[in-house]
Amino acid sequence: MASYKRLCYRCKKNYVPASWKDKFVTCYDCTKKESSVEIQDPKMKELFNIPEDYYKENSFLRNIKLSYIRYNSLTDRQIEAFKETVKKLKNNPKKK
């Protein structure tokens, strides 16, 4: 998917796979603490219950999870996009 990388705007240390339209990307390490809170809503918990590698690989998935944690809600479109992205990752195992 993304062959393009950007420097994490928080730590300015790690490069993050990003698409050209992602202006502010954060690396996995920077978001890890924030995104490791327990999710209460069982439905959302199930949605976010994907392999940790997906979050490492994909900043979009991290962002969706973080915005849920911050605002405690997601739009239907965000949920759909999240599911789509997970599906794509499942169908295209990362090539080295």
Ligand SMILES: [Zn+2]
């Ligand atoms: Zn970082």
